[in-house]
Amino acid sequence: METTAPFDLNTALQLWLEHFGQSSEVKAEDLTELESHIRDSVNQLQGKGLTSEESFLIATHRVGTPAKLEPEFAKINRSPLNTIVHGIILVFFSISCWFLWGITHIPQMMAGASVRQGRSLPQFSQFVMESGAWLVVPPVLAAIYCVCVWTQKSRRQNSWAGFFATTMAVLILLALPIVVGAMLPMVDFINHFQ
Amino acid sequence: MLSKELVAASSVPLVLSVLTEGENYGYALIQRVRELSGGRIEWTEGMLYPVLHWMEKEKMIESEWREAETGRKRKYYRLRKEGRKALQQEKQQWMTVHETLARLWKQQPRLT
Numbered sequence: 001m002e003t004t005a006p007f008d009l010n011t012a013l014q015l016w017l018e019h020f021g022q023s024s025e026v027k028a029e030d031l032t033e034l035e036s037h038i039r040d041s042v043n044q045l046q047g048k049g050l051t052s053e054e055s056f057l058i059a060t061h062r063v064g065t066p067a068k069l070e071p072e073f074a075k076i077n078r079s080p081l082n083t084i085v086h087g088i089i090l091v092f093f094s095i096s097c098w099f100l101w102g103i104t105h106i107p108q109m110m111a112g113a114s115v116r117q118g119r120s121l122p123q124f125s126q127f128v129m130e131s132g133a134w135l136v137v138p139p140v141l142a143a144i145y146c147v148c149v150w151t152q153k154s155r156r157q158n159s160w161a162g163f164f165a166t167t168m169a170v171l172i173l174l175a176l177p178i179v180v181g182a183m184l185p186m187v188d189f190i191n192h193f194q
Numbered sequence: 195m196l197s198k199e200l201v202a203a204s205s206v207p208l209v210l211s212v213l214t215e216g217e218n219y220g221y222a223l224i225q226r227v228r229e230l231s232g233g234r235i236e237w238t239e240g241m242l243y244p245v246l247h248w249m250e251k252e253k254m255i256e257s258e259w260r261e262a263e264t265g266r267k268r269k270y271y272r273l274r275k276e277g278r279k280a281l282q283q284e285k286q287q288w289m290t291v292h293e294t295l296a297r298l299w300k301q302q303p304r305l306t
Contacts, residue, residue: 033220033243033269040221041239043264064240072244076251 007053013038019066025074038063085160086146093167094139100174103182104132110185121185128181138170196235205237205245206254207284210277213255217272219262220246246271254280 013035020026038059045055063069107125121129142163149159196204212218212226220242227235249255254277262268273281 030243030247032267034240036219036266036268037221037239037243039266062239064238068238069240069244072241073247076244076247 007051007056009042009052009056012053012056016060016066020070025077026070027073027077030073030077034063034069082160083150086149086163089160089164089167090139090142090146093142093171096171097135097139097174100171100178101132101135103178104128104135106182107185110189122181122188124177125181125184128178132178135174138174142167201235201237204235204288205242206249207281207288208235209242209246209249209271210254210273210281210284213271213273213277214281217270219268219270223271249277252276252280 016038017031017035020031038056041059041062042052042055045058046052050058107121107129110121110125145163149163208227209223212223215226218226221239224237224239224242227237246255246257250257250271253274255271256274257269257271259267259269
């Protein structure tokens with residue numbers, strides 16, 4: 001015959017509260033308040049003749065699941081850190097784009113020397129030089145996204161990690177052709193003097 | 195039973211109104227609303243606490259941890275001056291909706 005361990009309210013309550021443990025956006029004070037609420041509810045239900053286990057199940061069902069409650073607590077307890085990190089990433093992203101725009105001018109500087117030697121710039125370098133003005137687009141889009149994040153109140157999780165990953169990917173995609181475009185006349189220039 | 199949206203919209207005026215009766219803690223607030231509504235207003239009980247904390251941030255209410263008669267700690271909420279003002283505004287808005295709907299429904303021909 002199978003025997004089951006007797007129900008222990010304190011253990012069950014502790015296990016239930018541990019579901020919130022993974023979230024940094026639910027404070028210890030919030031958990032104490034929820035615990036107090038469940039204990040009040042259990043006491044009242046036991047007074048109506050229910051067992052400790054039955055009362056606990058009903059009480060936690062009425063309180064709601066941690067998955068449902070966590071985002072609601074997160075809205076209230078969210079720190080401004082997410083917004084600040086977005087701002088920092090935006091500034092560095094804009095500076096990087098400005099720096100890349102500067103690199104697009106290197107072929108232009110090389111152009112003088114190349115023309116004097118009767119050679120024209122590689123077509124790819126010319127393309128990079130001409131498309132340098134478009135580098136203002138990514139920082140503008142990033143700024144619009146940041147404004148959306150800062151004004152949106154219903155965010156559940158910190159979104160700076162995704163923003164960081166996206167801006168890094170954009171920087172790599174922009175930097176690769178620009179650096180290659182700038183390197184071509186430089187290599188040509190260096191080879192000529194060797 | 196009330197819709198989710200209406201329960202959410204009425205939570206602030208309900209809490210403010212119950213707290214005009216005197217300070218109280220979360221569980222008792224819910225019990226009071228259940229009693230007054232005859233069980234027709236059913237909150238997901240845990241959802242009340244983020245609302246209470248938001249109201250505290252907005253300075254409508256204030257809270258204090260105290261030891262209850264059971265020996266456990268309980269957080270008691272009470273109304274602040276700003277909360278009384280907010281309740282007056284809520285009253286006006288809800289009365290406007292109530293009066294408008296009452297007039298409209300009075301004018302409707304009987305369907306039965």
